[in-house]
Structures are given as C-alpha cells and as structure tokens.
Amino acid sequence: MILNLARRAHNHNWALDPIVRSLLDTDFYKLLMLQYIWKHFRGVQVTFSVVNRNSTVRLAEQIDIEQLRAQLDHVRSLSFKRSELVWLAGNTFYGVRGIFEPAFLEWLEHHFRLPDYLLDVVDGQVRLEFAGEWTQVTMWEIYALSILSEMKTRYGLRDLSELELDILYARAKTRLWEKIERMRSVEGLRIADFGTRRRHSFLWQEYVVDAMQSTLGERFTGTSNTYLAYKHDMEAIGTNAHELPMALAAMANNEEELLQSQYKVLGLWQQTYGGALLMLLPDTYGSTQFFRHAPDWVAAWTGLRIDSKEPLVAGEEYIGWLKERGQDPARKRLIASDGLDVEEILTLHHRFHGRIRFSSGWGTLLTNDFRDCHPRGEHELEPLGLICKLQTVNGRPAVKLSDNYQKATGPAEEIARYRQVFGVEGVEDVPVLV
Amino acid sequence: MILNLARRAHNHNWALDPIVRSLLDTDFYKLLMLQYIWKHFRGVQVTFSVVNRNSTVRLAEQIDIEQLRAQLDHVRSLSFKRSELVWLAGNTFYGVRGIFEPAFLEWLEHHFRLPDYLLDVVDGQVRLEFAGEWTQVTMWEIYALSILSEMKTRYGLRDLSELELDILYARAKTRLWEKIERMRSVEGLRIADFGTRRRHSFLWQEYVVDAMQSTLGERFTGTSNTYLAYKHDMEAIGTNAHELPMALAAMANNEEELLQSQYKVLGLWQQTYGGALLMLLPDTYGSTQFFRHAPDWVAAWTGLRIDSKEPLVAGEEYIGWLKERGQDPARKRLIASDGLDVEEILTLHHRFHGRIRFSSGWGTLLTNDFRDCHPRGEHELEPLGLICKLQTVNGRPAVKLSDNYQKATGPAEEIARYRQVFGVEGVEDVPVLV
Incomplete structure (x- = not known):
C-alpha cells in the first residue's frame, strides 16, 4: 500500500x-x-x-x-x-x-x-x-x-477517540436517514436547507445537503448556502431578512415614517427584484398590525415567510388576509423557517399542502442535530442560540x-x-x- | 489537494x-x-x-x-x-x-x-x-x-450508492455501540469474538473487534480469529470442536468403542494440551449421557463449552454434575457460544457470574448483525446458516x-x-x- x-x-x-x-x-x-x-x-x-x-x-x-x-x-x-x-x-x-x-x-x-x-x-x-x-x-x-x-x-x-468520533457520526447519519425515510415518499413535500449559521460544521452541512439532494428528488428544493448551491448545482434559496426593515425603521425620522418604513422597505425591494423574490417577512414589528396597515400592492406579493409566530396560526392568518384582499392563496407561497424538525414539517405540510404552495426552510435541526449522538452521553454538542x-x-x-x-x-x-x-x-x- | x-x-x-x-x-x-x-x-x-x-x-x-x-x-x-x-x-x-x-x-x-x-x-x-x-x-x-x-x-x-453504503454502515455502527453501551459497565462480564465464519466481511469483523477491545477493557477477552489476534495483539480464543469426536466415532470399530470414543478424544487431547485448553464440548452425542458415562478424570477438566443445548439448562446441568463429582464449580469455566446476542449474554451472565467462571463466545450477531440496517429496507444482508x-x-x-x-x-x-x-x-x- x-x-x-x-x-x-x-x-x-x-x-x-x-x-x-x-x-x-x-x-x-x-x-x-x-x-x-x-x-x-x-x-x-x-x-x-x-x-x-x-x-x-x-x-x-x-x-x-x-x-x-x-x-x-x-x-x-x-x-x-x-x-x-x-x-x-x-x-x-x-x-x-x-x-x-x-x-x-x-x-x-x-x-x-x-x-x-x-x-x-x-x-x-x-x-x-x-x-x-x-x-x-x-x-x-x-x-x-x-x-x-x-x-x-x-x-x-x-477529547474523543477516533472510534468515538466514528460512532458519533454513525449515529448522526442514522438519525438523518430516519428523517429522510419519513419524508421521501410524502407527496408534494417541499424542503430547503436553511442551516448554515448554526451548522455542526461545513462538511456535515455538505453531507446532509448532498444526502437530501440524492434521495428526496423534487422534494428537496435547494439550500440557502450559496457556496453549496454553486458547488453542487442546487437552487440557492432565500430572499430577505429582518435586517432590512430594522434598518429602515431606525432611519425613520418620525412616528408616521416609522410605521410606513415596514412598507417602504418592500417598495424598494420591488424596485430591485420581482417575481418569486417578493417574499414578505411580516413579523418584524408584529404580523397582525403589518397585515392590517398594509397597502393592497403588498398583498399582491408572491408569498410570505413565517418566523417568530406559531406557524399554524401564522399560516392561517396569511391565508385569511389574502382572501380578504381578494388574492388566491393557492397561487401564493408560504415558508416556515423557525426551529423546524421532521415532525413540525410534516404537520405543517399536511395542514397547508393544496391550500397554498407551502415549503419548509429547515435549519439547525437539519445541520446540527447531534442530540443523543455523543458516544459518552455528554451534551457539549447541542447547538447554541x-x-x-x-x-x-x-x-x-x-x-x-x-x-x-x-x-x-x-x-x-x-x-x-x-x-x-x-x-x-x-x-x-x-x-x-x- | x-x-x-x-x-x-x-x-x-x-x-x-x-x-x-x-x-x-x-x-x-x-x-x-x-x-x-x-x-x-x-x-x-x-x-x-x-x-x-x-x-x-x-x-x-x-x-x-x-x-x-x-x-x-x-x-x-x-x-x-x-x-x-x-x-x-x-x-x-x-x-x-x-x-x-x-x-x-x-x-x-x-x-x-x-x-x-x-x-x-x-x-x-x-x-x-x-x-x-x-x-x-x-x-x-x-x-x-x-x-x-x-x-x-x-x-x-x-446496487447500493455510496450514500446508501455509508448509511448502512452508520446504522450497523450505531447498533454496535448500543450493544457496547449495554455491556461496558457490567461487572465481571467476559466476552470473546467467535464470529469469523459468518461475518459480514473481514474489515467489518476487524472494526467490531477493535471497537470491543478499545471500549470493554478486560470484559473483552479476545477473538477466535487468529489473524486478528496476531495483528492487534489480542488473545486468541478457542480450543476444540465437534469435528474431533465425530471423526473418532466414525473410526470406532464396534459399539463399545463408539461409546468410549467420546472420551478417547479427550484422553488424546489431554496428552497434547493441558490447563485452560481442557475444555469439554459434551453435546456431540448428547450432553446428559456424556456426563453420566464420563470417567472422573473428565470432570477434572478446566471447563465446558455449551453449544446446542439451551444454555441456562446446560449450565445448570454442568454445575450439578461438577458437584456430584466432587468438583468446585467456582474454579471451572463455562462458555456459551450458540446464537448469542446482548440480551442472552446479559441474562446468562447474571445467572452464572459468581457461581462459575462464565464467558460468552459471541458469533454471528456480533460480526454480522445488519438486521434493519439496509437503507432500502431489504433483507439481502441476513446471515446465512x-x-x-x-x-x-x-x-x-x-x-x-x-x-x-x-x-x-x-x-x-x-x-x-x-x-x-x-x-x-x-x-x-x-x-x-x-
């Protein structure tokens, strides 16, 4: 050799x-x-x-x-x-x-x-x-x-030995496969990787994303990680985050500008991008007030990402609002992205599939789920907030x-x-x- | 790179x-x-x-x-x-x-x-x-x-892809670790690898034996595989098999020689080897008759390996016979070796530990336990009899x-x-x- x-x-x-x-x-x-x-x-x-x-x-x-x-x-x-x-x-x-x-x-x-x-x-x-x-x-x-x-x-x-490291990853892979098996035959499921920021490691994220791509077919829609999308010819996923409305709100000079800043950010976005990139993130200052105050052109956007609100509630709220504003929910997108794991993903899919184009952005529990995988039963690998x-x-x-x-x-x-x-x-x- | x-x-x-x-x-x-x-x-x-x-x-x-x-x-x-x-x-x-x-x-x-x-x-x-x-x-x-x-x-x-192969071994390693975890703190447990003949592969046997050696300490007593014992500085384990009494029986020229052949094989063995190698394998022609007809020098041997008899019954039979023949069971060895898995190993250990020097020869379910590990749920990897x-x-x-x-x-x-x-x-x- x-x-x-x-x-x-x-x-x-x-x-x-x-x-x-x-x-x-x-x-x-x-x-x-x-x-x-x-x-x-x-x-x-x-x-x-x-x-x-x-x-x-x-x-x-x-x-x-x-x-x-x-x-x-x-x-x-x-x-x-x-x-x-x-x-x-x-x-x-x-x-x-x-x-x-x-x-x-x-x-x-x-x-x-x-x-x-x-x-x-x-x-x-x-x-x-x-x-x-x-x-x-x-x-x-x-x-x-x-x-x-x-x-x-x-x-x-x-401190882990080579054998212990091997067992750790064996367990994590076994866990990953259990999750994939639960999802691989679910009709119409749509999942993307959103797990870059709290990943176990780059190489593990790459392993996970590669496993999803090669087993889930069209159920796997892509990854938020631009490098992995580039390297493995996947769709790059994601549109915008709280950072934008927060910055525009901070720059507002009075109360009325502050209230309107949450739509001003969208107006500029719409000037910059169109189509599928028109995704609302309504919860920066509370979703309910966001919907109530929103001008009608906001309801015409392509879809919405749920973050801090309980997704079953938030999804229904969005659907209700779309109907109120004369929009057809079946032509809109709904993305859940906060703290999901298989169980929640399947529950949400069953609730929303067919009513709206639902998909899940799966983060930390996709790319850093090492719960109970530690070969000595320790908890040092839990992801941090x-x-x-x-x-x-x-x-x-x-x-x-x-x-x-x-x-x-x-x-x-x-x-x-x-x-x-x-x-x-x-x-x-x-x-x-x- | x-x-x-x-x-x-x-x-x-x-x-x-x-x-x-x-x-x-x-x-x-x-x-x-x-x-x-x-x-x-x-x-x-x-x-x-x-x-x-x-x-x-x-x-x-x-x-x-x-x-x-x-x-x-x-x-x-x-x-x-x-x-x-x-x-x-x-x-x-x-x-x-x-x-x-x-x-x-x-x-x-x-x-x-x-x-x-x-x-x-x-x-x-x-x-x-x-x-x-x-x-x-x-x-x-x-x-x-x-x-x-x-x-x-x-x-x-x-037909498995590289990912599927990886998952297969991840699952088998996860399974192995579960078994090791159940055994690693059991006081006085003694286990040897007896799994060469029906192993998944040479490399998997080597992985398993190496994992046992590095985690079980003195609970792992060695391997029956001479090459692995040589390569990894382990104890080589095993003494004799049915082949010997069967051959001597076949060569017997009359009924009395046939009955006595089961002890003649032992007499020659005793001439060749001594001490810990004096292990009885009494079941070739039925253990009960073997014990009854055995001369006293047979009871003086170091121990016994159980094969085809239910090991709880066979162990008690041996202990009873030893007492009958004035031997102290606590100074004898008892090895179970037929179709064992963790559950049986622990049950037998709890029954015999302290009464006799009990150990388990763990075979196929150590070196070829891929039940439910197949990534497509198929059963092609079941060990053959x-x-x-x-x-x-x-x-x-x-x-x-x-x-x-x-x-x-x-x-x-x-x-x-x-x-x-x-x-x-x-x-x-x-x-x-x-």
Missing part, C-alpha cells in the same frame, strides 16, 4: 483548518440584501454584534480566542473568486438570469472587503462586534456565526419587536416607543397590566 | 479484493485441532462439504461461481508467512508459551497446503466439497465459510446427534445406530412415539 507521503507530511504542518472556505459560504439572502443595500443605502453606517441567547453557557471557555481570531482573519483574507462571480452573473436564481447587476458584481470583485472586528472576552462570553459601512459589515453575520458554531463543535469533539444582529444604524438603535413579546430586541425605551407606534395586537406572551 | 495517482490507477486495475488475506485468518481452534490431528491422525482421509441450512435461499444465484473460484484459488496460493509462524511459536496462548511444537510449525511451513476443491452448482445451491488428508482438508472449513459469507455480503451491496462439515472419515460416514433431535447430521441409518448406542436422554424435541 503506497502512502501519499506528501499529504502525510502536509498534515503534520497544518496551520489552519478553515471553517469558511469561500465568501459564497453564506446565506443567499445576504447577497440579495447586499445588492439592495449597495443600490439604495451606500454610505449608511451600522454596527452588528454577536449575542449568545444561551447566556448560561460560558462560550469563551469553549472557544480559544486566538483560534477564533485566526478563523476570522482567514475570512478577511478571502475575496470572491472570478469563477464564483461568473456563476453569480450567469446562473439562474428563482428562474431569473442576471439577477445581480454587472456594476454590483464589479464592486463585489474590486471594492468589497470585510471590515475589521472587535474581539474580546467579557464575563465568560465572546464579545464580537463589527462596525462600518452597512455594505461591508452586513456580510459578517453568517461567517461569524458559522465560525463560532463550528469552533464550538471542535471543542465538543476535542447564537445570533449576530444589527445594533445601530447611523448611530441610532435598531429594534425588532417580533410576534413574541419576549423576543423583542433593542434598548428598552426604544422598544417601548416602537410598541406605541405598532401596537401589540396578535403578539404572544404580552404581560397583562391592570 | 494532491491525489495518490498510483493508488487511483491501481484501483482501476484491481484483479481481486481478497476475502482471506492470511492463512491465520481462521478460528484459533482449527490450529489447535490441526496440531492434534497432525500428531495423532496423520494419513486419515476425510471429506468435508458446505451445507446451506437455509435451503430456501438459492445461494448460487447470489454468488458468482467464477468469482468464488478466484477467491478459493487465492487462499490456496497463500502460505504461512515466516513472521506468522514466529508468532505462533513465540506467543503465549492461554498463558502457555510454545503450545505449537517446532516440528508441527516446520510441517506447517513446508508441507501444509490446501487441497483442491470440487465446485459446482446443483439445484440453485453451491456444491463445494473437499477431500483428502484430514491434516489438510480440515483447514478449508473456515476459509470456505468466510469467503461464502462475504461474497453473499458483496452481492447484497452490489452455512456450515462446512465433516462428511466421511476413511470412507465411513460422520455423525453428530447434538442436544437437539432436529440438529442431528449424518445418514439416517447411522443416526439411528448412534442413537441406539448413546440414547436420547436429555435431548430436546425427541418425537413422541407411542
């Missing part, structure tokens, strides 16, 4: 096993939003920061800060490759070719670069912040999250209310002001004040 | 992926028995043949006869390597060094060779027979069985009665004659004849 001596020697001297291998290794919606920001909001200054929602987990004790720095620096050293840009220019996304303008791709090639970061440990937590032009800072979100997620994975695996969120826009605080009272983010006095403007109609867990 | 171009090109031109890679890839007891036969029975002529006990499975439709021929020819081309013989000479087996005589090892190196085989397809079954000197033919048993078993595996895997058994000795038929009436083998009229001599006391499933 002839060894590959070169590889063996190379492995002895490995400086870094990079987590992010390409700037395409991000959610596709970040690129769509980036072009939108580049078109309409050049010069806007923002800050983003990483927040660990599981604050009882002292993340800085599981992540070596110098290694984290090396990974972040590695991403900063990347640029979009010519072949990647050619693909962005020439590929069809959501049925449309040329979705990215030549001038934008030109800018991406020559002017885009990730700005520096602020990294520190405060009270056992990793403090990681980004500041600068929105057109640059925004891209840190997914790179930062997937790096932190995979570094936590590597920490969780550090890490987010990387917009904090300020041109020096003003960014706020999200969401459909769940507990999930509001931003400074308390600003949250209060936003609640004055948007109300709390249809929001869950509102405290009762007599 | 630099490819190993030599390996890649070599893989294109692979003539044979051999199943048996070394003549040590056999049960250790075959080597002990071989030396015994070589010492006491040189010149005896025997025939062995392969029998498929699952006669409804048309084995010849799942095995390519030319490929089988290539595998058998490959084993015939092997000889014992110098380093293997040095190990047999110098290694400690059951606590004794020099268990194999220099003259025997000399013979093994220069005179041992596997005789030709007769291969044919009859009625959808593989007809595979061996004839010649007992000192040569006997060694075919395990090579033939493990080749047939792995060829059937390869047939079962032929293949045996390769002694048919004739110097032209006379060989007979086994066993502790189960249904399991008797040999020509009907010979079975009847043997039953006259040995009786059917304590034998299960004896038909009631009014």
